[in-house]
Amino acid sequence: MTFLQSLVCTACSAHHDPSKRQTVCTSCGKVLAATYDLETARRHLRRESFDTDRQGMMKYEPLLPILHRENLVSLGEQTTPLLRLDRLGEELGIENLWMKDEGQLPTGSFKSRGLAVAVSKAKELGVTSICIPSAGNAAGAAAAYAAKAGMECWIFIPEDTPAMNIKECAAYGAHIELVQGNISDAAKRMAELKTVHPDWFDVSTLKEPYRLEGKKTMGYELVEQFGWTLPDVILYPTGGGTGLIGMWKAFDEMEKLGWIGRNRPRMVSVQSDGCAPIVKAFETRARTSEFWNNAATCASGLRVPKPFADYLILDVLYKSAGLAVAVPDNRIQDAIKKVAQREGVLLCPEGATAILALEVLARDGTLKPKDRVVIFNTATGLKYPEVLP
Amino acid sequence: MTFLQSLVCTACSAHHDPSKRQTVCTSCGKVLAATYDLETARRHLRRESFDTDRQGMMKYEPLLPILHRENLVSLGEQTTPLLRLDRLGEELGIENLWMKDEGQLPTGSFKSRGLAVAVSKAKELGVTSICIPSAGNAAGAAAAYAAKAGMECWIFIPEDTPAMNIKECAAYGAHIELVQGNISDAAKRMAELKTVHPDWFDVSTLKEPYRLEGKKTMGYELVEQFGWTLPDVILYPTGGGTGLIGMWKAFDEMEKLGWIGRNRPRMVSVQSDGCAPIVKAFETRARTSEFWNNAATCASGLRVPKPFADYLILDVLYKSAGLAVAVPDNRIQDAIKKVAQREGVLLCPEGATAILALEVLARDGTLKPKDRVVIFNTATGLKYPEVLP
Numbered sequence: 001m002t003f004l005q006s007l008v009c010t011a012c013s014a015h016h017d018p019s020k021r022q023t024v025c026t027s028c029g030k031v032l033a034a035t036y037d038l039e040t041a042r043r044h045l046r047r048e049s050f051d052t053d054r055q056g057m058m059k060y061e062p063l064l065p066i067l068h069r070e071n072l073v074s075l076g077e078q079t080t081p082l083l084r085l086d087r088l089g090e091e092l093g094i095e096n097l098w099m100k101d102e103g104q105l106p107t108g109s110f111k112s113r114g115l116a117v118a119v120s121k122a123k124e125l126g127v128t129s130i131c132i133p134s135a136g137n138a139a140g141a142a143a144a145y146a147a148k149a150g151m152e153c154w155i156f157i158p159e160d161t162p163a164m165n166i167k168e169c170a171a172y173g174a175h176i177e178l179v180q181g182n183i184s185d186a187a188k189r190m191a192e193l194k195t196v197h198p199d200w201f202d203v204s205t206l207k208e209p210y211r212l213e214g215k216k217t218m219g220y221e222l223v224e225q226f227g228w229t230l231p232d233v234i235l236y237p238t239g240g241g242t243g244l245i246g247m248w249k250a251f252d253e254m255e256k257l258g259w260i261g262r263n264r265p266r267m268v269s270v271q272s273d274g275c276a277p278i279v280k281a282f283e284t285r286a287r288t289s290e291f292w293n294n295a296a297t298c299a300s301g302l303r304v305p306k307p308f309a310d311y312l313i314l315d316v317l318y319k320s321a322g323l324a325v326a327v328p329d330n331r332i333q334d335a336i337k338k339v340a341q342r343e344g345v346l347l348c349p350e351g352a353t354a355i356l357a358l359e360v361l362a363r364d365g366t367l368k369p370k371d372r373v374v375i376f377n378t379a380t381g382l383k384y385p386e387v388l389p
Numbered sequence: 390m391t392f393l394q395s396l397v398c399t400a401c402s403a404h405h406d407p408s409k410r411q412t413v414c415t416s417c418g419k420v421l422a423a424t425y426d427l428e429t430a431r432r433h434l435r436r437e438s439f440d441t442d443r444q445g446m447m448k449y450e451p452l453l454p455i456l457h458r459e460n461l462v463s464l465g466e467q468t469t470p471l472l473r474l475d476r477l478g479e480e481l482g483i484e485n486l487w488m489k490d491e492g493q494l495p496t497g498s499f500k501s502r503g504l505a506v507a508v509s510k511a512k513e514l515g516v517t518s519i520c521i522p523s524a525g526n527a528a529g530a531a532a533a534y535a536a537k538a539g540m541e542c543w544i545f546i547p548e549d550t551p552a553m554n555i556k557e558c559a560a561y562g563a564h565i566e567l568v569q570g571n572i573s574d575a576a577k578r579m580a581e582l583k584t585v586h587p588d589w590f591d592v593s594t595l596k597e598p599y600r601l602e603g604k605k606t607m608g609y610e611l612v613e614q615f616g617w618t619l620p621d622v623i624l625y626p627t628g629g630g631t632g633l634i635g636m637w638k639a640f641d642e643m644e645k646l647g648w649i650g651r652n653r654p655r656m657v658s659v660q661s662d663g664c665a666p667i668v669k670a671f672e673t674r675a676r677t678s679e680f681w682n683n684a685a686t687c688a689s690g691l692r693v694p695k696p697f698a699d700y701l702i703l704d705v706l707y708k709s710a711g712l713a714v715a716v717p718d719n720r721i722q723d724a725i726k727k728v729a730q731r732e733g734v735l736l737c738p739e740g741a742t743a744i745l746a747l748e749v750l751a752r753d754g755t756l757k758p759k760d761r762v763v764i765f766n767t768a769t770g771l772k773y774p775e776v777l778p
Contacts, residue, residue, distance in 0.1 A: 055444040055468060075733050076470020076490055079444060083465050087539070101465055104493050106734070108771050148733030150476070167777045171770070173730035341562035344464050344537030345495070381560070382497050382771045388556045 003036040003044075004065045007209050010312055018065065021125045021201065023208050031309050032209040033249065034065050038256040047228055047259040050220075055079040057113055057217035063253060064117055065213050071124040073149045075106035077116055082225040082374075087342040088355075092362040096372040098231070100222060101345060103380030107168070109348070110378045111141035113218065114211030114242060118203050119145035121210040128152065131193075131200040133179075133186035135239060136165040136300045137379055142203060143172035154193075154200060156186040162300055164383045182295050182303050205240035206309040212249065215242045219250025222374065223260060231265050232371040235357055237350035237378055238269035238278055238324075239304040241313035248316045265374075267322040269313060270357040272297035274329045277306055278313055282324035287311055297329045298387050299349035301378065323366070327356035336381060337389040349387045351377030392425040392433075393454045396598050399701055407454065410514045410590065412597050420698050421598040422638065423454050427645040436617055436648040439609075444468040446502055446606035452642060453506055454602050460513040462538045464495035466505055471614040471763075476731040477744075481751040485761040487620070489611060490734060492769030496557070498737070499767045500530035502607065503600030503631055507592050508534035510599040517541065520582075520589040522568075522575035524628060525554040525689040526768050531592060532561035543582075543589060545575035551689055553772045571684050571692050594629035595698040601638065604631045608639025611763065612649060620654050621760040624746055626739035626767055627658035627667055627713075628693040630702035637705045654763075656711040658702060659746040661686035663718045666695055667702055671713035676700055686718045687776050688738035690767065712755070716745035725770060726778040738776045740766030 007016040011030035016022045018034065025032055045062055056077045058064070066072055081101050089097030102110035115138065122130060131154035132142045139155045146153035155169050159178040169176050177193075179186040187204060194200055206212060223230060230251070236244045244267060254260045269278050274297035277289035289310040295303050307313060317324055335352035339345055347355065354375040361367045381388060396405040400419035405411045407423065414421055434451055445466045447453070455461055470490050478486030491499035504527065511519060520543035521531045528544045535542035544558050548567040558565050566582075568575040576593060583589055595601060612619060619640070625633045633656060643649045658667050663686035666678035678699040684692050696702060706713055724741035728734055736744065743764040750756045770777060 056470075076472050076493065078467040078470060078493060081445075081465020081467060081495075101495075104465065104467060104495060106470075106490075106493060108497070108769060144729075144733040144735070146733075147730050164771060164774055167774055168735055168771070171726060171729040171735055171777050172733060173726075337560060337562075340533075340560040341536050344533040344535075344561060346533070346557055346560055380497060380771065382553060382557070382769065385553055385556055385774070388560050 001062055002064060002067055003038065003041040003062055004067070005035045005037045007032045008035050021127065023202055031206045031312060034209050034213055036063055036253065038253060042257050045257065050224055057214065057221065060217055060220050065210055066117070066120050066124055068124065071120050073120045073123060073145050074116060075112065075144060075148060077105055077112060079221055080104055082222065083343070083345065085343050088339065092359060093369050094362055094367055094371065094373055095369060098372070098374045099345070099377055100218065100374060101377050103348065103377055107137070107141045107144045108380040108383050109137035109141065110215070110218065110243060111137040114214040115141040115145045115203070117214030118208060118210040119149050119151070122201055122203070123149050123151070127201040129154065129200050130203045131190055132156070132203045133183055133190050135183045135303050136161045137383065138205070140165050140168040143169040143174035146174065147172040156190040158182050158186055162384055162386060164385070182305060184305050205242055212242055212246050215246030216250040218243055219247035220254070223254060228259055230260060230263060231374045233266045233268060233367060233373045235268045235270055235354040235373070235375040237299065237302060237353050237376065238271055238313060239301045239307070239350070241278070241307050241309055243376070244269060244316055245309060245312045264320050267316050267320040268357065268361070269317055269322070269324040270353045271324070271326050272299050272302050272329045272353055273326045275303050275305060276326035278310065279324040279326040281310065281314055282317055287314060298332055299329070299353055301350045302353065325357040325360060327353050327360065331356055333387065333389050336387070345377065346381030347377050348379035348381050348384055350379065351375070390451055391453060391456055392427065392430040392451055393456070394424045394426045396421045397424050410516065412591055420595045420701060423598050423602055425452055425642065427642060431646050434646065439613055446603065446610065449606055449609050454599055455506070455509050455513055457513065460509050462509045462512060462534050463505060464501065464533060464537060466494055466501060468610055469493055471611065472732070472734065474732050477728065481748060482758050483751055483756055483760065483762055484758060487761070487763045488734070488766055489607065489763060490766050492737065492766055496526070496530045496533045497769040497772050498526035498530065499604070499607065499632060500526040503603040504530040504534045504592070506603030507597060507599040508538050508540070511590055511592070512538050516590040518543065518589050519592045520579055521545070521592045522572055522579050524572045524692050525550045526772065527594070529554050529557040532558040532563035535563065536561040545579040547571050547575055551773055551775060553774070571694060573694050594631055601631055601635050604635030605639040607632055608636035609643070612643060617648055619649060619652060620763045622655045622657060622756060622762045624657045624659055624743040624762070624764040626688065626691060626742050626765065627660055627702060628690045628696070628739070630696050630698055632765065633658060633705055634698060634701045653709050656705050656709040657746065657750070658706055658711070658713040659742045660713070660715050661688050661691050661718045661742055662715045664692050664694060665715035667699065668713040668715040670699065670703055671706055676703060687721055688718070688742055690739045691742065714746040714749060716742050716749065720745055722776060722778050725776070734766065735770030736766050737768035737770050737773055739768065740764070
């Protein structure tokens with residue numbers, strides 16, 4: 001059972017019918033977001049019932065877009081752990097430091113959340129082929145969930161993507177085209193081919209509305225794990241930004257459901273100095289980003305030269321009194337090593353950028369010693385042998 | 390709170406004091422196992438309370454050996470998913486086919502269960518350095534939990550172990566010695582060095598009693614996930630065999646707790662034809678195994694030429710009216726591909742052997758169409774890029 005109501009454009013507010021396949025807004029081309037009948041939901045749902053329900057993101061199904069449970073495509077997504085980083089926190093003078101470790105999801109990354117919901121909903125709407133350009137982990141997740149759903153999957157991925165991402169897609173039986181350049185070039189190549197493959201359903205980041213719904217479950221889980229309270233600061237490695245936007249959407253929904261109050265965490269976007277379009281835009285308080293030329297970072301998930309939903313990412317940063325921080329790419333390996341040796345967790349390079357940002361913000365006094373701070377590790381380091389120390 | 394009572398030798402029944410560090414039986418050199426005051430526990434514990442408790446193996450703490458919760462060393466072990474393999478089951482004519490996917494644990498393998506408990510208990514007993522010979526994943530888990538606990542960790546590992554296992558140990562800051570040969574050779578080298586390092590605490594498979602306690606949680610979880618009922622058949626890739634012995638121990642405990650009846654699943658040990666000492670022993674109904682010369686398999690976790698607890702593994706197989714099956718190493722890659730494409734899960738090569746055994750037993754009629762069958766995937770395929778198709 002779901003309280004899904006409609007699809008609304010995040011830019012022009014035009015409504016779209018969720019009983020049909022939708023991609024972007026048919027009026028203005030911007031991002032569509034699912035809305036729910038939260039007034040009715042408020043009367044029917046008690047947050048406490050989620051505490052003892054089965055674990056994992058799919059327990060939030062009343063607030064997810066799938067109408068019929070038989071369409072759920074799941075690989076066993078469990079609630080990801082919220083780990084207290086005692087030793088690192090002590091070193092940095094942040095005593096209330098936490099990490100949400102998304103590396104323990106199926107396919108080893110947070111991308112499973114978005115693709116689980118997008119593929120489920122696509123199945124519900126009769127899709128039999130999906131296509132996706134990806135910087136890495138989204139491709140792996142798309143290929144895995146498509147395989148489980150019995151769909152064809154067409155992957156467009158930079159040729160210098162970490163080898164494991166390409167290998168996993170191949171194992172799942174996806175069709176793979178390696179593209180010279182970055183995710184933008186991969187998207188261009190896909191667009192060319194799509195003209196002769198009208199049956200392909202595009203599940204690019206925020207170019208269909210339901211990956212966002214999957215990603216928002218990070219927000220629900222986090223708040224539930226903190227006993228229905230919010231942290232003070234969230235540091236989030238930002239490529240396409242779906243998770244950041246999704247968590248904010250979850251907070252909005254939870255407020256309307258009466259589950260949380262009006263206070264919100266400061267949202268911090270972390271990027272690499274090799275590709276920092278959001279940081280650059282944030283510094284001039286711009287509403288959109290500019291294309292980042294010659295993007296290069298070992299944190300492959302952050303190699304997104306111009307996020308499609310840049311206006312939504314920046315909006316969250318401004319609304320939350322947040323920040324955007326670029327960190328040096330050449331220190332990522334050190335951060336991985338530090339966290340592995342102190343906390344026993346093998347970060348992905350994207351997660352390591354959040355650690356580097358944490359160090360900067362702890363040192364310059366932006367983070368207060370009593371702040372409850374959460375960083376996101378978005379994938380397991382096992383997917384990045386090239387980057388490991 | 391724990392109902393831990395004593396440590397008892399599995400061979401000669403001699404008792405050992407669990408408030409002191411123990412390794413193997415001081416009388417006969419065989420495996421020690423923890424016992425609990427299950428009569429008292431039966432009056433205090435209700436199985437239903439575990440359904441709605443927090444998730445993950447650590448919720449079974451009354452039946453784990455750690456006295457004080459502050460000694461728990463955890464990396465956020467969640468309940469691993471029990472996935473229904475519909476498409477594969479249909480192909481094989483086994484309609485009730487399930488896989489417990491241990492790849493979604495911290496460090497990406499089931500070894501985290503055993504090492505989480507062993508390292509926690511070692512910490513409780515004042516250990517500051519552990520040492521371990523390993524075929525691969527146990528080393529990674531030992532290194533990670535030791536790092537989290539602030540312990541030194543000494544790893545002895547075959548030089549041809551999958552690269553990722555060596556890399557993860559290095560990242561966690563473990564001391565690594567690469568050894569020519571297999572896990573038996575690594576154990577020999579460690580034994581030499583231990584004579585000059587009396588402070589090292591040996592956490593080799595079943596040479597201390599608590600990894601077994603961690604592994605037994607697979608049995609508790611599985612039965613809980615099936616609504617406190619048992620499957621008919623369990624296929625388990627068997628190297629050192631701790632999980633198989635541990636699950637059986639869990640079933641024994643649950644029976645004494647009144648949580649399950651007397652019926653038990655048939656336990657099937659699966660090995661590679663490149664190293665099948667248990668299969669060879671089983672075929673002659675022997676009580677122990679013989680050293681397997683020139684052991685070679687791409688399923689590195691199965692390269693255990695003579696499991697230390699062979700007598701316990703074989704005992705479980707005989708008691709359960711079980712089986713031992715060797716499968717061709719050269720078909721492992723095909724099995725990985727098949728499951729990836731049909732079920733969206735990237736198996737480790739050890740897990741793939743269980744799929745190959747399943748095919749054999751489905752074909753020859755050992756498995757009945759109505760049997761509820763569970764196979765264990767013991768790690769994520771992400772740790773084995775060399776083996777992926």
